[in-house]
Amino acid sequence: MKNIIILLLTIFLFSCENEFLEIPDTSGTVDLDEIYSSGKNAEGALAKCYRDVLKHGWPTGWGVGHGNLGSISGERYKGYSWHGTFHIAESGLSVTGSDGSDAGADHYKQNWMYIRACYIVKENIDRVPDMSDEMKGYIKAEATALIAYRYMGMFYRYGGLPLVVKSFNSDDDLFIGRSPLSATYNFVEGLIEEAYSGLPDRWESKYGGRITKGAALAMKARLQMFAARPLFNSSKPYISGSETDSLVCFGAYDTNRWNEAIKSNEAVLTWAKANGYELRNTGGAGDGNPNPNAMDDYGTAVSLPNNNEVILAYKFNEENQNNNYLAYYYNASPYWWKDRWDTDNIGLLTNFLENYYLEDGTTPVWPKVGDASPLPASHWLENMSKIEARFKVDYIVPGAGSKSNPGDNSWNLGGWGRRAGNTSASNSFPGVGESGKGCGAPTKFYYKAGGRTWFEPPLFRLAETYLNLAEAYNEIGNTSKALESLNKVHNRAGLPKITESDQARLRTLIQREKAIEFVGENQRYYDVKHWKHPDIANGIIGGNMRELQFYSSSMNNNGQMPNQIIHYWDANSYVAYWNPRMYLEPIPQTEVNKGVTVQNPGY
Known part of the structure; x- marks a missing residue:
């Protein structure tokens, strides 16, 4: 089966609306x-x-025709008003679905x-x-x-x-x-x-x-x-x-x-x-020490097709943008020309930004909603210079640009062709001047990709295995094994080892690591539900969603060059919906009405 993605056979499988499961086609279409x-x-x-x-x-x-799971997982903005993610963020999961779904987000x-x-x-x-x-x-x-x-x-x-x-x-x-x-x-x-x-x-x-x-x-x-x-x-x-x-x-x-x-x-x-598979760590620093090649190792692991950290990927190397809806809501670069405006409002939320570390392993100080005054641009630029390597692979941001494709102007501020954050020449402190762009646009999956518009979603990476072990060992009280597994991923990211021994605090750190390492990989939406995360209704899936606001001296070059930004602050952008029934997806009401299946509780 040489190149599994190209060998396609169109098999038409029709459904009968009167039946619970799909029935075979009997019209002769399938021979x-x-x-x-x-x-x-x-x-x-x-x-x-x-x-x-x-x-x-x-x-x-996944049923929703516009957007991706990150927009209902507290990672990025909810999208435009016609996006299914927008409707889910506004009013929750529905038994009748929206935007192409037959129910919920599946x-x-x-x-x-x-x-x-x-x-x-x-x-x-x-x-x-x-x-x-x-x-x-x-x-x-x-x-x-x-x-x-x-x-x-x-x-x-x-x-x-x-x-x-x-x-x-x-x-x-x-x-x-x-x-x-x-x-x-x-x-x-x-x-x-x-x-x-x-x-x-x-x-x-x-x-x-x-x-x-x-x-x-x-x-x-x-x-x-x-x-x-x-x-x-x-x-x-x-x-x-x-x-x-x-x-x-x-x-x-x-x-x-x-x-x-x-x-x-x-x-x-x-x-x-x-x-021959391994967690990529080529820096040679040894166990427990920060990996000096963190950016290249992480970037390669999430972006390079057929790399040996990925156990299984979704192989979809479609070059024709008219046929590649997989990359549509992931490639925000100017290399992606088809309806590029549809990814305008997928900016990084402050809620998720706060997960990232500085490269010395400390947590950055960010502006807070309600601060008496904004912070100067120098504060933002200093944080961006010191932030961990994974962030620099994952985003292009105002003032600092992107490290994802060195030397390629199309992946940096000068050639990006639109705002990489909520920049404005109007000083609206302390409120919301702009919304949707957040404090960065996604670049993950495209490390050193240049003009390649497609990507191969990693379905199983060894980083998940190590973080699974960290989580499981911590839950049975084996702190040393939990830390050993956690630090495999944390150190690979160029960060000093974690030494926390308290089970509850270590659980929080493991969950934080999972959030950072797997942003955009469709894991957080389900992880936080099954963890019953204490903040699920307070800024992850539901609650106040916050966006940084950047006041710039002018809007030349979209107001995002380092010498244009004057100051910045955080503001509540919108309130996302949460109800405990959303721990699991709803069964389509059309199926429940047939009297055979039972709806999940609360719907």
């Missing part, structure tokens, strides 16, 4: 005999499964379409005449892994789910209700273990992008982390309702869930070491 008459066609069907399944949570794979029905397509591949691959038995076995395992990947994502989005074990025929009973959370967990874990047993450790380079044993291990590790976190691993559900309790809660706290997660994450590291 299984033709598809499975050759290895090339069959590999195309598998490639389409990869393309559809692995985009879960990314643009075109596309529930899409999941079942894609799962069915994977089962069809798994059930029919043995019919292919010109394919080895070994390859057929691999493809069955890949299809199983893809089913598991979608189920894993639905598990932490919805809780208990309908358990589908095959593709349905037109005469099958399609009305399947939701199984309890515990049964769903066991089912998904079983799928992952089945896939693992049939997958290779590595693929030849011509098969780049295909799922390996390591990806299956990472999938199991993530599943177990969500099972161990407070939202599910509790004696009481987040909202009690006798009909739904077993769907959204295990019913008892079990410390062993953390131990199981540790075993699985350690297994990922063992596999990685044996197969």
Whole structure:
């Protein structure tokens, strides 16, 4: 399957609005005999499964037609008024959806379409005449892994789910209700273990992008982390309702869930070491010491296709901007010309800025809402000169520009062609003069990318494995192992080691590290919910969202050159909506109305 992304076969899977799950097309559009008459066609069907399944949570794979998850995770501004993220930030998740979604921030029905397509591949691959038995076995395992990947994502989005074990025929009973959370967990874990047993450790380079044993291990590790976190691993559900309790809660706290997660994450590291994968740290400073190559190592890990920190990526190297909606809300540079204005209002919120460290490991001082006076531009510029390397890869900012693409003016203030923050020649202190641009525009995923407009979203990076271990070891009280794992990531970022020994304070630091390391990677929206983060309603998903304001001497060059900024301050920009029912996504009301499935509590 040379270059899995190019081998596409259009398979039309139509749905019936009267059924709960997707039913097969019987119009003759899909000719299984033709598809499975050759290895090339069959590999195309598998490639389409990869393309559809692995985009879960990314643009075109999460239901909302405009924006990305960062705009409802407290990372960046909510977008324009026609963006689905704007509506969710304003009024919460809806059982009828908006902006292309069938409910909430996911596309529930899409999941079942894609799962069915994977089962069809798994059930029919043995019919292919010109394919080895070994390859057929691999493809069955890949299809199983893809089913598991979608189920894993639905598990932490919805809780208990309908358990589908095959593709349905037109005469099958399609009305399947939701199984309890515990049964769903066991089912998904079983799928992952089945896939693992049939997958290779590595693929030849011509098969780049295909799922390996390591990806299956990472999938199991993530599943177990969500099972161990407070939202599910509790004696009481987040909202009690006798009909739904077993769907959204295990019913008892079990410390062993953390131990199981540790075993699985350690297994990922063992596999990685044996197969040439590692957390990139080329500085040679040794364990516990700041990495002098932090910017290049982090930038490479999140941006360079096929780098050896990424266990699995979504391979989508589409150059045609008219066909690449994946990059549409991530590439804010002038190299992206299609409807560039649609990414005007995705600026960095002060709420999230405050997570970053200075390079000496201390926390910067930032202006506060209600300050008696603004801070001078020199204060901002000094912070920007000393801020940690990850920030310099992740953003272009007023006054300091970007370090993401050295020597490329299009990735810096002179060639950016629009404001990189809320700059204005009107002094509106202490209020909001401008909104939407925040204090920076995103550049993550494009480190040294130049004119490359596409990127490959990393789905599993080894940095996640280390932070999973830090979290799990801390929860069972093994502080030394927690710090060892946390500092692998923290030191790689060029920061001095953390020594905190108090469990609660260390938990906060681990969660802070996860926020910084994985900004823009679709993890925070789910992490903070399953952590039941104490600030989830106070500036993360809900509550006051703040933006820095920059007063400039003029608006030449968008008022963002270092000699133009006079002073800056923080201001409340908008209030985002939060309700505890939003810990999990709503089931589409159209499905609930059929009388087979049960809605999540509170909707």
